Amino acid sequence: MSESAVLVEGAEAQAAGGDVGDARSLGADAWRSLRKSPFFWVSAVLILIFLLMAIWPSLFTSTDPTKAVLKEARSRPSDAAWFGRDIQGYDIYARVIYGARASILVGVLTTVFTVLLGGAIGTLAAYAGGWVDSLVSRITDIFFAIPLLLGAILFMAALSGTMTGYFGVIFKVVMALTLLGWPSLARLMRSSVLQVLPNDYVQAARALGASPWRIIRSHIIPNAMGPMIVVSTINLGAYIAAEATLSFLGIGLTPPVISWGVSINDAIVGLRTTPHMLLFPSLFLSITVLAFIMLGDAIRDAFDPKSR
Amino acid sequence: MPEVILQARDLVKHYPIRRGILRTVQGHVKAVDGVNFDLHKGETLGVVGESGCGKSTLGRLLVRLEAPTSGTVEFEGADMANASGKELRALRRNIQIVFQDPYTSLNPRMTVGDIIGEPFEIHPEVVPKGGRRKRVQELLDLVGLNPEHINRYPHQFSGGQRQRIGIARGIALDPKVLICDEPVSALDVSVQAQVVNLMEKLQNELGLAYVFIAHDLSVVRHISDRVSVMYLGKMAELGHEEEVYERPTHPYTQALLSAVPVPDPTLRGKRQHIVLQGDVPSPANPPSGCRFHTRCWKAREKCKTDVPELILRPDGVGEHFSACHFAEPQVIVPTTDVSDVEPDERFAEVDHRDPATIAEAEGTLQDADGLRPETTTEAQANLFAPIQDDEGHPGRVPDERRDV
Incomplete structure (x- = not known):
């Protein structure tokens, strides 16, 4: 049924634009299959909501997240405070809404930086080859030997006391995660560039006299970045979780920054008596991470021609 | 004879073999080892030889996709093999390449218009910015594709059509020489004929000179004015198409030609079939003297020590270039050139x-x-x-x- 509908649609497109406007790139093909994936739509809607939360938290709540009502501390969910109040008497609902900004900032910024840094270094290593490639590969090996959490803890401990403002603290966490996250993307990019390089269209561009920059920009990167997009989308969720972990351990974001990790850390004292303090920030964190991983999966399926 | 446009002199390409922990150079693969030839304006030089004989490396050296170990490639007197920077870029306009595999020679993320238009972006002086799209459409028309398909992507075309796109890209800059690295080997036979005919048409219209690398002897004979036969990085024989095909003097050429299937059923079984003994020696350690002496039925002591020069040697009627100490013509199969004959x-x-x-x-x-x-x-x-x-x-x- 749906297939015949597509056929009819295609025929109409042909009739309307002749066979001239029938250009479909691989990206367009991926989008067509993405549109049919329920996982894509669920994760996209969730991510949209979280993004709105991060940009305009006041759309979702009019309560001030920094207003502590100490006499109602640890109260259970009620009409006045939907998710209850935490140990300081803050409204948990407002804290969860405002916490989205820090988590998503960390996730998005870390992803952007790792993609730029890892992608550039990986491309360079593969394109230059020789000793540059060997050097980069060995450096990534060294970074792989450092566990993410241990490395981040060391980094944050070494920089404790510096950069204390809201963005300063966030930037510090982003730096720690980027420093430990770029090598995996650099390796991924290196291997996909190595796959693209021997193709004749790269040779043809060289024979035409194209500069290395043009070859990298218009031939190599467009053909090699598919795997990196997928992996970094999945990583975005992982970085949010890593930020929460660091904050939970007390070395990531610290109050007065409002973040899910900080809230979880604060709530741990009431684990048995007032578990709602723990439940809501954890729930939001899990859903966000899940949404990004689901999106990454959906994109991977869409870009993988074998799955069609 | 028209003027010489491309001249290769003592062209050598050795690839180092590195082994061991220290990656020390243990030897060289002698892919191309001293090749000389002249290419004249508007002619087609066919290059044949079996896999691994260095045909494709030669092609890549000519367009300077590889830097030669030594030797020169002169395009109208300018040394292309040792040029660099701006000079090389300018020279590249004159000599372009068409690749074997039409499925990897076109960037799948670019439209046909972008692929054929890229040469103009690299060499903006060729066509002013406003006229590029029109020029791309003219090129599409020239290679027999619908100019309205300028916005399509390569995966929407068949193999033969993709090869036409590759040819359009190759001729976009109006080069004087086109290196064709097995341009029809990946296509099925009927499409091969279309592409070969297209290339002949383009040669007539644009005055291109081709270096046509292939392993299909009949396709090479059909398109070539002169033919060279390569064996283990060296040229064994070089001459006009009918000299090489009808009066081959090098034993390797004779063996190669005897392997071609004969279309005429009345001649089947009547011709000599030369079967060579052994395999092609490794190009990392080629035989001394004449490289063919390990498999040659005529080999004598002299062949093991003296390298035969590629010089004019008599072929019964006239003389053409051959690299054999004991060159003598031998008719392998009686052939008839039917290119100009009217259909029966x-x-x-x-x-x-x-x-x-x-x-x-x-x-x-x-x-x-x-x-x-x-x-x-x-x-x-x-x-x-x-x-x-x-x-x-x-x-x-x-x-x-x-x-x-």
């Missing part, structure tokens, strides 16, 4: 068009593959023209299209 009248009534073309002419089939109908008919007609010899043997099946 007895077969004039046979409709040579294929069903698709007939259907097209009757308007039952849409022009779905983007080929202009006249191109198809033209190619089809040309395809059948040379395969009937004057004795009335109708080699109507394209597979049997062997000129030897």
